[in-house]
Amino acid sequence: MGAFVALAGVTVLPFVELRPNRLVPGNAYSVAAAGPWAYLLWLLVAVGFLSAVAPTARARAASSTASGYGLVIALAWGLGAASTALLVDQTAVARVSLGSGVWVLLAGTAILGFSGGEERRRKLLRWAGPLVLVAGAVIAAFVWGGLDRISLAREFSVRASSFWSLLGGHLAMSGAGLGFGLLLGVPLGLWATRNRHVRAVTLGVTGVIQTVPSLALLGLLIAPLAALGVAVPLLRDLGVRGIGAAPGLIALTLYALLPIVRNTYVGLAEVEPAVIDAGRGMGMSSWQLLWRVEFPLALPLIVEGVRTAAVLLIGITTLTVFAGARNLGILIFEGLGQFAPDLILLGALPVIALAVIADVALSALGRAFTPEGVRA
Amino acid sequence: MSSRRRINLELVALAAAAFAWLVSAQGFWESLLRAIFPAQPMVLMPRDTLAAFVAQHLALVGVSSAVTIVIGIPLGIFVTRRRGAEFRSLVIAATDLGQTFPPIAVLALAMPVLGFGFWPTVMALSIYGLFPVVGSAIAGIEAVPRAVLDAAEGMGMSPSQRLLRVELPLAARVIVSGVRTSVAINIGTATVGAAIGTGGLGVPIIGGLAVQNMAYVLEGAIPAAMLAVLADAVLGQIEAAVTVADSAATT
Numbered sequence: 001m002g003a004f005v006a007l008a009g010v011t012v013l014p015f016v017e018l019r020p021n022r023l024v025p026g027n028a029y030s031v032a033a034a035g036p037w038a039y040l041l042w043l044l045v046a047v048g049f050l051s052a053v054a055p056t057a058r059a060r061a062a063s064s065t066a067s068g069y070g071l072v073i074a075l076a077w078g079l080g081a082a083s084t085a086l087l088v089d090q091t092a093v094a095r096v097s098l099g100s101g102v103w104v105l106l107a108g109t110a111i112l113g114f115s116g117g118e119e120r121r122r123k124l125l126r127w128a129g130p131l132v133l134v135a136g137a138v139i140a141a142f143v144w145g146g147l148d149r150i151s152l153a154r155e156f157s158v159r160a161s162s163f164w165s166l167l168g169g170h171l172a173m174s175g176a177g178l179g180f181g182l183l184l185g186v187p188l189g190l191w192a193t194r195n196r197h198v199r200a201v202t203l204g205v206t207g208v209i210q211t212v213p214s215l216a217l218l219g220l221l222i223a224p225l226a227a228l229g230v231a232v233p234l235l236r237d238l239g240v241r242g243i244g245a246a247p248g249l250i251a252l253t254l255y256a257l258l259p260i261v262r263n264t265y266v267g268l269a270e271v272e273p274a275v276i277d278a279g280r281g282m283g284m285s286s287w288q289l290l291w292r293v294e295f296p297l298a299l300p301l302i303v304e305g306v307r308t309a310a311v312l313l314i315g316i317t318t319l320t321v322f323a324g325a326r327n328l329g330i331l332i333f334e335g336l337g338q339f340a341p342d343l344i345l346l347g348a349l350p351v352i353a354l355a356v357i358a359d360v361a362l363s364a365l366g367r368a369f370t371p372e373g374v375r376a
Numbered sequence: 377m378s379s380r381r382r383i384n385l386e387l388v389a390l391a392a393a394a395f396a397w398l399v400s401a402q403g404f405w406e407s408l409l410r411a412i413f414p415a416q417p418m419v420l421m422p423r424d425t426l427a428a429f430v431a432q433h434l435a436l437v438g439v440s441s442a443v444t445i446v447i448g449i450p451l452g453i454f455v456t457r458r459r460g461a462e463f464r465s466l467v468i469a470a471t472d473l474g475q476t477f478p479p480i481a482v483l484a485l486a487m488p489v490l491g492f493g494f495w496p497t498v499m500a501l502s503i504y505g506l507f508p509v510v511g512s513a514i515a516g517i518e519a520v521p522r523a524v525l526d527a528a529e530g531m532g533m534s535p536s537q538r539l540l541r542v543e544l545p546l547a548a549r550v551i552v553s554g555v556r557t558s559v560a561i562n563i564g565t566a567t568v569g570a571a572i573g574t575g576g577l578g579v580p581i582i583g584g585l586a587v588q589n590m591a592y593v594l595e596g597a598i599p600a601a602m603l604a605v606l607a608d609a610v611l612g613q614i615e616a617a618v619t620v621a622d623s624a625a626t627t
Contacts (some may be wrong), residue, residue, distance in 0.1 A: 315478020358569030
């Protein structure tokens with residue numbers, strides 16, 4: 001399956017596109033532009049096909065894993081070679097962009113890598129070795145293989161200094177929204193377990209907020225904040241204006257609330273009464289009970305809520321640029337405005353990477369917080 | 377079936393009618409926004425009427441959600457059958473990973489590959505909408521208790537009868553909740569589609585922010601929020617209607 005997808009990527013679809021400058025469309029070139037690397041890509045796809053017919057399970061897993069990792073390395077070097085070859089005799093503003101074949105090939109590679117390592121997906125250490133190898137080979141392709149000549153890398157080098165500050169701005173914005181969400185959400189979730197009316201109101205209101213489109217919520221916040229800033233100069237000096245970090249941060253905090261409140265509530269409510277009775281029997285005060293029994297047992301679910309919120313916020317943070325915040329969303333929407341595909345990629349790929357990293361890291365944290373006795 | 381809750385049809389129809397009337401009442405918005413922003417010379421975006429913005433938005437969401445449902449539910453059913461079993465873990469991994477991708481980033485990425493305008497956006501929304509629908513279809517079908525399936529088999533049901541008369545009715549609630557999630561995401565992401573020239577309620581929001589006209593922003597934001605809440609309520613009613621009560625599942 002993965003091999004078929006990868007095959008489609010290296011045969012029918014364009015590998016790279018040579019464009020006279022960064023904005024206009026250009027001519028598509030097949031994988032042959034990568035010179036000798038094309039043969040290696042073909043060979044690795046063939047190895048991928050072996051994974052479907054190999055006699056033993058170990059051989060199947062080995063061939064799909066080998067072709068998966070190998071394809072990533074060969075792709076990086078192949079792209080470098082193709083852009084080096086195509087850019088000879090071109091003007092300085094000519095660009096070599098990734099063709100759709102590259103994306104399809106990467107999808108096939110992901111499927112191959114996945115089917116090879118399925119049973120040991122969770123063993124991080126087993127992954128670390130090959131991952132370091134692949135990352136090293138890709139970095140080497142940047143330094144010696146000409147990968148720095150593809151358009152995405154050029155777009156990056158033009159904006160290298162602002163890129164890192166936008167990335168930092170993105171992390172700060174999402175992180176602050178998540179922090180405020182936690183500060184508000186956990187106490188609200190706790191309160192909801194103690195009071196039926198609070199539960200109905202908080203879960204209902206945060207649920208409705210979650211439904212409202214993020215751009216609309218941002219718009220609904222900007223207008224009143226602008227009015228408030230005009231009416232009360234002191235607040236304006238504190239940063240409460242229609243445009244700026246305030247509306248974005250409030251919107252992000254509101255979006256973070258639902259998953260955090262809901263999971264805190266469910267986590268605390270699902271602690272078995274027998275466990276609480278046992279704690280009480282040991283002479284714990286209700287504060288000790290909460291701190292040493294209920295919270296530790298609810299923690300994995302709370303972390304799960306934080307994970308959902310983090311992934312959500314990292315995406316929505318891009319929209320706060322419409323309210324004047326500075327983060328990776330600037331690259332995405334400037335790219336969309338200029339019809340500059342590689343600028344869009346430069347903004348969108350790191351956003352996706354951040355979301356995936358947050359997802360993996362917080363899932364691992366949730367597992368680490370699960371007490372030994374209740375681990376599935 | 378008597379055990380099913382009735383859709384609160386009157387309420388849903390009333391809310392939908394009120395929404396339709398409200399967005400077509402151009403004069404109402406004009407006077408409302410003028411009252412809030414007396415200093416603003418233009419309070420409604422001249423590019424289109426509000427009703428037209430709503431219609432464009434509904435077209436984007438309607439077409440993409442329809443595509444999502446028509447492809448997503450059968451795909452979910454397929455991987456839970458014996459013939460599709462080998463794709464099951466792959467599809468689940470893809471839907472899990474896909475849902476961690478921010479929808480806005482996916483929409484933005486679709487542009488260099490698919491192009492600008494209505495249909496590329498519909499395609500991007502449809503693909504992204506698949507993740508929750510496929511995921512919930514698989515989860516719903518696999519949550520049907522083994523004993524119920526055995527009983528159905530014992531009654532002499534064929535595999536297709538089991539699917540249509542036992543598995544799907546029992547999984548319906550979870551499947552509809554996946555559709556609900558997917559529609560909510562689509563309505564939200566479609567507002568961002570305005571940045572790539574697809575029209576819809578995002579046009580006055582983004583346009584208003586660009587020219588610092590808060591009246592335009594509200595012209596888009598209020599109906600967009602109402603539309604999202606209304607769609608969620610309608611699908612919530614459907615979800616309640618297809619929920620099979622426990623007694624029906626066990627008898």
